[in-house]
Amino acid sequence: MLNIRGLNTRYGQIHALKGIDMRIEKGEIVTLIGSNGAGKSTLLNTISGIVPASGGEILFQGENITNMAPHFIVKRGISMSPEGREVFPALTVAQNLRLGAYSKKAKDLDGSYERVYTLFPRLKERLPQAAGTLSGGEQQMLAIGRALMADPVLLLLDEPSLGLAPNLVLLIFDLIQSINDQGVTILLIEQNANAALSVAHRAYVLETGNITLDGPAEELSQNDAVRRAYLGGK
Amino acid sequence: MFFQYVFNGIAVGMAYALVAVGYSLVFGILRLINFSHGAVYAFGAHVVLLFIGLRYPIWIGILVSIFLTGILGVLIDKFALAPLRKKKSLPIASLITTIGVSYIIQNLLMIFFGSERKSFPNFFDMGGLNLANVPVTSSQLFLFVISLLLLLVLTLIVKKTRIGLAMQAVEQNTKAAHLMGINVNFVITFTFFLGGASAAIAGALMAGYYQLVYPTMGFLVGLKAFAAAILGGIGILYGSVVGGLVVGLSESLASGYIGGTYRDAAAFVILIIILIIKPTGLFGKKGISKV
Numbered sequence: 382m383l384n385i386r387g388l389n390t391r392y393g394q395i396h397a398l399k400g401i402d403m404r405i406e407k408g409e410i411v412t413l414i415g416s417n418g419a420g421k422s423t424l425l426n427t428i429s430g431i432v433p434a435s436g437g438e439i440l441f442q443g444e445n446i447t448n449m450a451p452h453f454i455v456k457r458g459i460s461m462s463p464e465g466r467e468v469f470p471a472l473t474v475a476q477n478l479r480l481g482a483y484s485k486k487a488k489d490l491d492g493s494y495e496r497v498y499t500l501f502p503r504l505k506e507r508l509p510q511a512a513g514t515l516s517g518g519e520q521q522m523l524a525i526g527r528a529l530m531a532d533p534v535l536l537l538l539d540e541p542s543l544g545l546a547p548n549l550v551l552l553i554f555d556l557i558q559s560i561n562d563q564g565v566t567i568l569l570i571e572q573n574a575n576a577a578l579s580v581a582h583r584a585y586v587l588e589t590g591n592i593t594l595d596g597p598a599e600e601l602s603q604n605d606a607v608r609r610a611y612l613g614g615k
Numbered sequence: 616m617f618f619q620y621v622f623n624g625i626a627v628g629m630a631y632a633l634v635a636v637g638y639s640l641v642f643g644i645l646r647l648i649n650f651s652h653g654a655v656y657a658f659g660a661h662v663v664l665l666f667i668g669l670r671y672p673i674w675i676g677i678l679v680s681i682f683l684t685g686i687l688g689v690l691i692d693k694f695a696l697a698p699l700r701k702k703k704s705l706p707i708a709s710l711i712t713t714i715g716v717s718y719i720i721q722n723l724l725m726i727f728f729g730s731e732r733k734s735f736p737n738f739f740d741m742g743g744l745n746l747a748n749v750p751v752t753s754s755q756l757f758l759f760v761i762s763l764l765l766l767l768v769l770t771l772i773v774k775k776t777r778i779g780l781a782m783q784a785v786e787q788n789t790k791a792a793h794l795m796g797i798n799v800n801f802v803i804t805f806t807f808f809l810g811g812a813s814a815a816i817a818g819a820l821m822a823g824y825y826q827l828v829y830p831t832m833g834f835l836v837g838l839k840a841f842a843a844a845i846l847g848g849i850g851i852l853y854g855s856v857v858g859g860l861v862v863g864l865s866e867s868l869a870s871g872y873i874g875g876t877y878r879d880a881a882a883f884v885i886l887i888i889i890l891i892i893k894p895t896g897l898f899g900k901k902g903i904s905k906v
Contacts, residue, residue: 452796469783472780472787476783480780480797481795483781
């Protein structure tokens with residue numbers, strides 16, 4: 382479904398991605414682990430068109446979407462819940478959700494709202510409230526719910542559990558699982574590599590702009606180097 | 616006399632508000648003070664003048680001017696500002712560019728229309744009204760009502776429409792707006808169009824009210840409307856309305872009681888005082904980085 386070949390991204394002098402090869406199949410949860418500054422967010426931002434690629438290509442369902450404008454990429458079925466949630470603080474929860482499906486007509490959204498309310502009943506209670514007044518966990522739910530409103534084929538999740546209390550972390554991972562069960566393919570970036578590997582089918586390890594390891598999530602979670610570097614093991 | 620000054624101040628103040636909204640809208644989206652806005656306002660008035668000269672009914676002139684002046688706003692963005700954004704140049708470069716654009720427009724108006732003051736018909740003067748001895752004129756009332764209606768329409772567009780929701784999204788978080796599938800460039804284009812269109816209407820109204828049109832007519836009005844936008848808290852629409860009224864009233868009362876020479880200074884004295892007391896303007900929020 383998503384095929385990335387030799388992808389390069391630069392920020393001025395900084396060479397953030399140095400030839401990434403990656404593929405995601407339909408229905409998978411793929412996780413990307415790596416330390417801070419390895420280029421994980423850059424990769425997601427390049428896929429969604431926020432950051433331009435300087436080389437290589439991104440194919441989505443057979444179409445080359447490299448350096449396409451972000452709004453066209455959303456239309457093709459890739460939505461992202463960015464790191465730090467980035468909800469619209471002064472707009473209500475309802476307006477934030479509506480914006481998630483901006484490219485769709487208001488009358489076609491009943492199903493999307495229903496699905497978001499089923500996954501996140503809390504959001505339904507908070508509809509008229511300004512997003513900036515929500516708790517961190519609720520904002521995270523809103524960011525994911527908002528991304529789902531576009532009815533994406535591929536959902537990009539950037540650090541969905543960052544800064545959340547442990548019980549909420551569990552809840553978020555349960556929800557990621559349920560979203561995937563509904564047929565949404567997911568690319569997940571996580572600090573919490575343990576939890577990420579436990580829900581993912583496959584994983585990639587990213588180090589300073591290069592993929593250094595990849596394989597089934599279960600296999601990687603047994604890998605000594607991965608355990609030492611990312612799982613706090615010996 | 617007091618009430619005459621007040622009614623004049625309110626009427627003119629609402630027209631300032633209409634111009635101020637143009638500054639506010641663009642600032643909200645781009646965090647940029649668009650100093651070409653005053654010249655855009657003058658351009659709007661001149662287009663109407665052109666059509667009056669060609670013996671078209673004035674409303675046709677105004678409709679064409681709304682359209683053309685809106686397009687002028689869009690062109691300023693496309694040719695002068697968008698390239699700078701693309702290059703990620705410093706905000707100050709865009710600011711200087713808008714000042715440059717303002718002089719280019721003014722000079723072009725001088726070349727095509729001449730720099731002298733030309734008379735413009737007061738197309739909405741139906742004489743004095745006598746409402747319970749309140750000395751309000753019909754042209755003051757018209758200026759007030761039309762400006763108010765347009766400000767309401769602009770507010771409705773921003774608050775109640777899909778494109779308005781996108782404008783608010785871009786204003787609050789441009790990156791997230793991209794991720795929502797919003798065509799941010801189109802939202803910026805639309806915002807410049809709205810700013811230009813409202814400046815055209817304000818230009819036509821003020822030209823009628825003072826019965827004068829000239830290429831530099833937008834300079835002081837632009838500065839005062841900018842002051843009004845800052846006064847009310849830039850980026851906040853109703854703030855621009857209150858700011859416009861404060862500016863209009865202060866200059867009208869100052870010229871009535873202190874003397875016409877002090878008219879233009881009065882608005883800025885009030886601006887400075889308010890900014891000392893409340894640096895973000897009357898309704899401004901904290902944390903907006905100003906350019």
